[in-house]
Amino acid sequence: MATSDKTKASISLIGMPGAGKSTVGVLLAKLSGLRFVDTDLDIQVRARATLQQILEKAGYRHLRALEQEVLLDIDLDGAIISTGGSVVYSQSIMHRLRTAGPVVYLDVDLPTLTRRVAAAPPRGIACDASHGLTDVFAERTPLYRRYADVTVNAANGTPDAVAAAILQTLGFPAQAWAGHN
Numbered sequence: 396m397a398t399s400d401k402t403k404a405s406i407s408l409i410g411m412p413g414a415g416k417s418t419v420g421v422l423l424a425k426l427s428g429l430r431f432v433d434t435d436l437d438i439q440v441r442a443r444a445t446l447q448q449i450l451e452k453a454g455y456r457h458l459r460a461l462e463q464e465v466l467l468d469i470d471l472d473g474a475i476i477s478t479g480g481s482v483v484y485s486q487s488i489m490h491r492l493r494t495a496g497p498v499v500y501l502d503v504d505l506p507t508l509t510r511r512v513a514a515a516p517p518r519g520i521a522c523d524a525s526h527g528l529t530d531v532f533a534e535r536t537p538l539y540r541r542y543a544d545v546t547v548n549a550a551n552g553t554p555d556a557v558a559a560a561i562l563q564t565l566g567f568p569a570q571a572w573a574g575h576n
Contacts, residue, residue: 405429406565407476407492409483409539410501411532413511415549415557419501420477422558427567433477437465446479455481463488471495480531483538493542499561500543503550505532 406423408416417433424431435446438461442449449458462479466488472495482488492498503511509528540546545564549557 404496405471405474405476405492406496406561407471407478407498408501409478409492409498409542410480410549411503411508411535411539412480413508414480414501414503415511415554416477416501418554419549419557419561420475422554423561424475426558426562427475430474431477432469432471432474434462434465434469434482435477435479437469438462438479441465459484467491480535483535483542489542493544497544497565498542499565500539500546501549501557502539502546503548505529507550508532 406427406429408420408423410416417435420433421431423429438449438458439445441464442461444452446458449461459481462481463485466478466482466485471491476492476495478488478492482492489498505528512528545561547557547560547564552560
């Protein structure tokens with residue numbers, strides 16, 4: 396989608412925890428001139444707690460309800476939106492994101508995700524406590540693929556290269572992403 400197709404179009408990033416949505420999202424915002432929205436941060440501000448604290452205190456269903464509340468409420472126009480990994484469980488959220496602009500799935504294989512998640516602080520993954528990363532990956536991957544307008548391999552290459560590939564695929568002007576491969 397070229398920027399002229401929709402002057403205030405957004406780009407929503409979906410994918411597993413550790414896929415790079417926040418990192419790539421910030422770069423996309425810089426390259427595209429769109430503002431950056433990290434819905435995990437918006438949830439934390441609204442709840443006045445980290446995602447992990449929300450999970451520990453109220454459970455994953457409450458976290459998903461907060462996620463839906465935030466994503467149905469925030470301004471999506473003209474933004475790069477880094478979503479939480481569980482957005483694909485809500486048809487209403489996904490409908491809203493797809494209406495706002497293209498949805499990009501950052502596809503990362505399970506071994507890479509496992510390494511990235513292990514190297515990061517606790518993330519507050521919105522899932523049943525009995526599910527491990529492998530279970531969540533198996534459950535969510537078909538949903539990410541179903542809702543994605545574009546799928547980009549985010550396992551290999553730098554975040555800059557991933558951001559450039561997204562902009563190129565979506566038809567942004569070459570000056571926005573040239574030299575960032």
